[in-house]
Amino acid sequence: MATLKEQLENRTKEYDHWATRRRYGDKGPNNRRLWVLACMDERLPVDEALGIHVDTPVGGGDAHCFRNAGGIVTDDAIRSAMLTCHFFGTQEIVIVQHTQCGMLSANAADLEAALAKKGVDIANLALDPTLPELKLAKGAFAKWIGMMDDVDQTCLKTVEAFRNHPLIPKTVTVSGWIWEVETRRLRPPTLDSEKRTRTDVTAAQFGVKGKQPARWG
Numbered sequence: 001m002a003t004l005k006e007q008l009e010n011r012t013k014e015y016d017h018w019a020t021r022r023r024y025g026d027k028g029p030n031n032r033r034l035w036v037l038a039c040m041d042e043r044l045p046v047d048e049a050l051g052i053h054v055d056t057p058v059g060g061g062d063a064h065c066f067r068n069a070g071g072i073v074t075d076d077a078i079r080s081a082m083l084t085c086h087f088f089g090t091q092e093i094v095i096v097q098h099t100q101c102g103m104l105s106a107n108a109a110d111l112e113a114a115l116a117k118k119g120v121d122i123a124n125l126a127l128d129p130t131l132p133e134l135k136l137a138k139g140a141f142a143k144w145i146g147m148m149d150d151v152d153q154t155c156l157k158t159v160e161a162f163r164n165h166p167l168i169p170k171t172v173t174v175s176g177w178i179w180e181v182e183t184r185r186l187r188p189p190t191l192d193s194e195k196r197t198r199t200d201v202t203a204a205q206f207g208v209k210g211k212q213p214a215r216w217g
């Protein structure tokens, strides 16, 4: 049996490597060579849903995790996925969206109108103050908000968007999942109404009228 001295030496060596892994590029990947895209919602517990340890101190470091409203594809999600897949050894992308998502709860055109009413100058916004070159075409703001009609449909489209994006290597495995807040269960996205009867997955279930501005071609 190893002495405590030897165990401590090993442990500190391992920790040093863990702490400095980004210096090694694709030779210092996270534990699972994984990038997770998830909705920011507090009812979506990423570690529990996926059975991994993203940021808990013990056994942490399983994945790079990116969270935004909806867990949808955006320019910054692509930027982050590109960096981790090309330069930090990541070989898999897992996307998690969820039922009861706030992104189902309003029509994006109404949100745009509400912001305008509050005095926001939608037509002249610097979306990223450090990158004034990044601009939306006229009328694209509501699309940019990214509200959803149907979370399962959005999840399927999000998977396709990453699979087909030129900045994501074709060798990367991409999958999408739905976390059911009501049942605390993870399931694949599906458009089969029988398989999602116990959950709220559409904007219509939130009483939202009209379709969202089309974000997908």
Ligand SMILES: [Zn+2]
Binding pocket: 039, 040, 041, 069, 070, 071, 098, 100, 101, 102, 103
């Ligand atoms: Zn959400």
